[in-house]
Amino acid sequence: MIRLSLLALLCSASAAAAFPVTVKSCDREVTFDAAPARAISNDVNLTEMMLVLGLRDRMVGYTGISGWKTLDEEMRDGVAELPELSSKYPTKEILAGAEADFFFAGWNYGMKVGGEVTPETLAAFDIKTYELTESCIHIGPKSKSSMDDMYADILNLGRIFGVEDRAEGLVAGWQARLAEVTAGVDRANPLRVFVYDSGEEAPFTAGAYAMPTALIEAAGGTNIMADLEKSWAEISWEPVVERNPQVVVIVNYGDVTAEQKIAFMKGNPAFAGIDAVKNDRFVVLEYVEATPGPRNIKAVEKLVAGFKGN
Structure with missing residues (x-):
């Protein structure tokens, strides 16, 4: 018992010695004198980042998941013991009322300019507050979306919560798996890809600063809207038809299913000449995969x- 107590004391002292830490959050430097103990995350993907780092016991709840219908079975077990404090964007009163000391969110991921x-x-x-890296484009310039955006968030959260070793191990594992998955990809002639999130009159899609652009490029394709200087945005159908995607990536969430989105594109005469529609080339990504x-x-x-x- 004495040995165990001493070990716990040493581990506690070691963790304490790692603080204060300062991380870059969009255009801010944020310093933490100690690891947060009453954290709240917004949206399913940010919440999953917290959970994969083993931080559920440091959380008092989450927000912004059920209102968008993005919770799946894999996540349901992860958040089973945590309350959803707001089904969509939280108010500051909700966050303060939960006596939170940390909010992991992003611009258009729980916060609005x-x-x-x-x-x-x-x-x-x-x-x-720590801001999701992908979302920083909403408050200032940033580089085009890349896999490093996600890695940076995991590593920064690792530093904030004093679990750097776990964060570094996760990132190293993902980098190795990504290299393995993409090892045989032919990049000489990248496929033209369109990301269809939602909307019939005008599609909501991913531009240069949205995560799907990085995912598509990693897989050997090119986002036909990569010249759109935005993250997610509504456009018209004309450039989609003109740029003739060979593959359409469907983002699956909300009230309109992926199958319904595919049926809409296949049933609309205006899209009959699009290669992806003619050849039935659709790939479905869940919301939590595309963010x-x-x-x-x-x-x-x-x-x-x-x-x-395939």
């Missing part, structure tokens, strides 16, 4: 298989 929940408004409640998070490698695997026509 000029909205009531921002790192600045939460600071008044002593709630520190930054632990399932991005699985998404690339699906895309590699789909690009081969």
Whole structure:
């Protein structure tokens, strides 16, 4: 018992010695004097990042999942013991009422520019915020989306919560798996790919700064809207028809199913000349696979298989 107590004491002292830590969060430097103990995450992919790092016991809840119908069986077990504090975007009163000390969110992932929940408004409640890297484009310039965006978030969370070894191990494993999955990819003639998220009158799609662009490029394709200087945005159907994608990636979530989205494209005469429609080349990614998070490698695997026509 004495040995165990001493070991626990040494581990505690070692963890304490690692603080304070400072991480880059969009255009801010955020310093943590200790690991958060009452964290809240917004959205399914950000929550899954917390869970994969083994941080459920540091969380008091999550927000923004059931309102978008993105929770699947794999995630349901992970959050079973945690309350959903808000079905969509939380208010600052909800976060303060939960006595949170940390909010993991992003711009258009729980926060809106000029909205009531921002790192600045939460600071008044002593709630520190870490912003999803992919979302930083909403408040300033950043490089095009890449797999490094997701890796950076995992590594930063590892530092914030004092679980750096676990974070580094996860990233190393994902990098190795990604190299294995894409080893045989032919990049000489990348397939033209369109990301169809939602919308019939005008499609909502992924631009240069959205995660699917990085996933598609990792799998050997090119996003036909990669010149769109946005992350996710509504466009018209005209450029989709003109650029003639060979594959359409469907993002599956919400009230309209992937099957319904595919049926809409296949049943509309305006799309009859699109190669992807003519050849029935659709790849379905779940929302949690298409947004930054632990399932991005699985998404690339699906895309590699789909690009081969399997």
